[in-house]
Amino acid sequence: MKNLFMSLFIASLIGACAGRVEVVKTETVRECYCGENEIECDVDPCDQEIVEITRFVCLDDSIVDNRSQCPTPTEGEGEGEGEGEGEGEGESPITAALDATSPRESIILGNTTDLSVLKFFLHASAEGFVVNTLSFQNTFDDDVAAAVRISYTNTGGAAQTKTGFLSEGQVRFTNLSLLLPQDPSNARINMTIDTNVVGPSGATSGDQIQLVLDTVSPGSFEAFGLTSETRLTESEVNANVTGRPMTIRKTKPTISLASGSPSGAAVPGFNEALRFNVAADSRGFVTLHQVMFKANASDITDNDWNACENFADPAKWELFNNDDASDKLDDAADWTFLTPDLQPCSAGEILGFALIDFRNDASHPSEEIGAGQTKTYVLRVDTTGASTIDDDSIRIDITDEEDNDHAAIVWDDDVEATNIDGSFIRNLSVLGGNLFF
Numbered sequence: 370m371k372n373l374f375m376s377l378f379i380a381s382l383i384g385a386c387a388g389r390v391e392v393v394k395t396e397t398v399r400e401c402y403c404g405e406n407e408i409e410c411d412v413d414p415c416d417q418e419i420v421e422i423t424r425f426v427c428l429d430d431s432i433v434d435n436r437s438q439c440p441t442p443t444e445g446e447g448e449g450e451g452e453g454e455g456e457g458e459g460e461s462p463i464t465a466a467l468d469a470t471s472p473r474e475s476i477i478l479g480n481t482t483d484l485s486v487l488k489f490f491l492h493a494s495a496e497g498f499v500v501n502t503l504s505f506q507n508t509f510d511d512d513v514a515a516a517v518r519i520s521y522t523n524t525g526g527a528a529q530t531k532t533g534f535l536s537e538g539q540v541r542f543t544n545l546s547l548l549l550p551q552d553p554s555n556a557r558i559n560m561t562i563d564t565n566v567v568g569p570s571g572a573t574s575g576d577q578i579q580l581v582l583d584t585v586s587p588g589s590f591e592a593f594g595l596t597s598e599t600r601l602t603e604s605e606v607n608a609n610v611t612g613r614p615m616t617i618r619k620t621k622p623t624i625s626l627a628s629g630s631p632s633g634a635a636v637p638g639f640n641e642a643l644r645f646n647v648a649a650d651s652r653g654f655v656t657l658h659q660v661m662f663k664a665n666a667s668d669i670t671d672n673d674w675n676a677c678e679n680f681a682d683p684a685k686w687e688l689f690n691n692d693d694a695s696d697k698l699d700d701a702a703d704w705t706f707l708t709p710d711l712q713p714c715s716a717g718e719i720l721g722f723a724l725i726d727f728r729n730d731a732s733h734p735s736e737e738i739g740a741g742q743t744k745t746y747v748l749r750v751d752t753t754g755a756s757t758i759d760d761d762s763i764r765i766d767i768t769d770e771e772d773n774d775h776a777a778i779v780w781d782d783d784v785e786a787t788n789i790d791g792s793f794i795r796n797l798s799v800l801g802g803n804l805f806f
Contacts, residue, residue, distance in 0.1 A: 472487070517560065517562050636806065637674075664723060681714040
């Protein structure tokens, strides 16, 4: 998140704020950290620090750290076409921008109601307006949404929600009576959808929806000034509002560290190194084909116990269902071992990753987790050779999809889609405990 903001701020300072000194609003952003590592604010894998940072938004929707970073206009700047009534020449009477709390790209599930997919705000600098028409385009697949809703505050000060339906990639809301107050206040709008069921009669697993505020199509926007009663249309709105794409699935897996996963003092040998849960949403079952484990091991005495010629051996890796430790789920052909830079593991290299793919050997097929059920798995590894004198250690994680070029997990969406990677499985990566010898 921090890097994203910094990139946005640099771009803003180069030219986006030029010629404007007014600030539309401030945004308070929650950033969560475990130590120096950013995490999702909704999860609690460790004691997290929550930092709140105030950002300033210029009239052209760009974001800066300090309001002084929007420089004073030079003489004559802003002259030309598009003069707005009651404000500086060349500036739009109304601006629209994405809200900082707008949902990020993610998996959404079928048969869900009131799911937020876009948040944005409108700003009027010279006078307040009544906005009667707002329109939206959908970049992708209309079958994702059974209904689209807009929520806002009307001219009577009451919360209002109206429902529309996508047709040929568009939805239009009229007769809104949406109150857009004059600066410094803004009108905040939340767009939600009801998703279709995923299946032959509804949406297709993997389809996407992405709402974009339409200020281009004829008749897509209408507002009237509260004082001047001037009518504004789409050509007089400065808008840059594009929601993030959402991908619909029937179900999805949730992967988490299981209670009792080991950490602390250990003895070299065949030991449990990681215990983790895989849960399927109640809407459908999940088939788990592949999991990518990351090995973080030290070899202080340099006896190569974690080197590829020793550690990259299927006989030293075992996976069980916690409910039946007598039935090993893996076969030798299921394992692939890689170096830390994701190259094939060869003598003289350190083992970095161990990938299990149940599809490689039919004797133990892929794991199925029933709808609404959870299975707990135990990974055991042979750490023979680790030094107890120099305190060698090992930690096994399940990687994030962005950590490497291989899929962190591969799974099936019930019977609706196959071989899906770990993108937008929000609780990855899963960090195991450190074992010290």
